Each structure stands twice: as structure tokens, then as C-alpha cells.
Amino acid sequence: MPETPSAPVLLADRPGSFPHGVLAERHPAIIRQVREAFPYGPDRRRALDALLESCTEGVIEPLPADAPDRGRWLAWGLAEYAGRSWFEVPWLWSESYFYRRLLDAVGHFGPGPWQGVDPFRPVKLAELDASETDEELAALDALEDRPAEERAQALLHGSLWGNRADLGFRLSAGGDPADPAPGLVADDSALLWKLLPPSGGGTLALVADNAGRELVPDLLLVSHLLAHGHAERAVLYVKPYPYYVSDATTADVVDALRRLVRAPGAARAHGRRLWAAATDGRLSIRTHPFFCAPLPYARMPDDLRAEFAAATLTVLKGDLNYRRLVDDRLWPPTTPFADLTAHFPGPVAALRTLKSDVVCGLDPATVERLTAAEQQRWRTSGTHALIHVRR
């Protein structure tokens, strides 16, 4: 395989760029949202204010001396980046560290009364309770009399577009060919189904992204794959602690399962099936500190590498997992997905809506159409999606 030349790492140092907007506007807004969501006392409020000042005007500060993961973060880059502006270090790094510091500010790692409290829980629960979720679950009933293959494809698309948090169990894969900018910009789903044939057995690893309206369709897809033998076992990987606002943790999986078992119709049947699979071990929930690391998957530790190596297929959900899979660089968009994921220890799929500048695996005609219709907005608007698979 010819070596892929490298590309610039994304930084947030250019005002007007997407990464700069995330650090300069989104992060302060998240701090304000969290500050409003809980009756934190003066100590937590002061810590949140200090973080707001640090992340907009200050520099990256070390973790407290007694932080249990201090050594890990030093090895992940803190030793190198402490004292530098948040805007000058790799964007992926500063974003990840921001969430780590936010949890410190709210006392998540304790000791104290806020230990273990998820500062994003109100947002996650509101989404799970929204009437849109009822509508999406009710739409499952209409799928019931379709052939299994069609249902599988619809659930795959539900999981894919759930990453935009407005799923809709789309029965058509490609969109309108006359559309100047296609919704689905790459579609390797045929290869995905080849790797996961009905009655094929094997283990599916699914690395979840967001809770709520993304996790629910992820679970529905897993339910279908287990029920139809596309996989004999499924392993659902979630974050070890709250991250990137809505990323799923074990508590969020439980909330989503409870939501399904309490729903009417087909949704409840899926919920019961998943609950049973979790209790008998066909569905397991796992996590690992590396899921909150500010690093690409090429640098994953050996224990996690061995787990993915054992899977028939690993499906990585969402934009952040995609950035970590292919590395957070401004690749030419036609760079082959297989080249950038050669480091991954087994067959791998990415289901992602495009919410950041990183992209690869597109054909030149698609890039031309997208750019002609939208300049560079197609990269970040979240209105396009892709299914990449590498066997």
C-alpha cells in the first residue's frame, strides 16, 4: 500500500474557522448552560467562572494534584500543552480537555455532593422525553410488515441519521439523484451487509456516540441484528464519564432501554429483546478510559485493540469517533478510507453525519457537486451523512 502523505492537524487558531467557533462560542455557551441547570453553590459557580475565563482568555492549566487520571492526561499530552493557549494546540485535544475540566469544575470526580452527577443529564432526559422520540418510535410499527432486509436497511439509516438527532427510518438509501448536493455522500452499506449476513453469527462491536435520540436507534439496530442472526453477540461501547455534552454513558443506555420497554408497539418488543439480551450476555455494555482520550484510534491501547480485533465488525458512530478514526486532519476528501484506517485491528465501519471539516473516502464527482452547491458548508452543516466500511 502506498503511504498516505500526511495532512495538517486541525487547530482552532483561525477566527472564522469552524474549530475556532467551537472553542470561542460553543464552550462558553456550554458552561453557561450547565451553570443554569443545577443549583450549584458558590464554590462550583466560582470554578465554572474560572473555567470560562481560562478557556477563552487564559491558558491550559494542569489537573489538580490529586486527580486520579492526572498521570494518564500527562501522558496524553498535558505535559506538553500545559501553559499554552487552548487555541494553539490540536483542536481535538483542547475540546476533550475542556470536557475533563468542566467535570472538575462541577465536582463530578468528588469527593462531595456532586460526585458522579452528570451535568448534561437534564439535556439528555429532555431529548429522550421529547414528543419527537414518541413519533420516531411509533414509526417502527409501520416497518413491521416489511421484509427483514428492508427493515435492516431502514434501521441502519435510523442509526446513521440519528447522529443528527433527527432520525426518521428512511427507506430510501440514496436520495434524489437530481439533488445538487446528495444527502448520503458515500454509501458502503452493501459491504456492511456482506460482513454481517443474516445468520452469520459473530460479534458486533458498536462504539456509541450520543445518548437519547441517537442511542435509541442504535439500540434498535442492534436488536434487529441480534434477532436475525447478523450477529450472535453485540458489545456496546460507551463513555466512562459525561463527555461532549450528549455522549452516551452506561446510565444513558439504561435510560434508553427503559424508554423502549415502556413504549407501546414494536418499540416495546425491541426493548424487551434488548433487555433479555443484556441479562443473558448477548448484549454487553463496556467502556474504557481511552474513549475520552484526546487521541486518534491509531494510538489505542493494546487491551482495547485486542477487543476490536476479536469483533466481526466494529461500527463507530458519529462525528467525533470519525475524527479519531481517520485522525483529525484536513485530508484531501478523496483520500481512501481504507488507507486512513489501515491501523484499525479489524473490519471497521463509520456511520456519521458530517459536522466537522474532516472527511475522506469521497469520489471526485461528489466533492465537486457538494462544493458547487454549498462551497465548504457541506463539511460541517450536519445535513450530509456517510457510511464507510473497510473489510
Ligand SMILES: O=P(O)(O)OC[C@H]1O[C@](O)(CO)[C@@H](O)[C@@H]1O
Ligand atoms: O456527536 P458527534 O457526531 O460526535 O459530533 C460532535 C461534534 O460536535 C463538535 O463538538 C462541535 O460541533 C465537533 O467537534 C464534534 O466533532
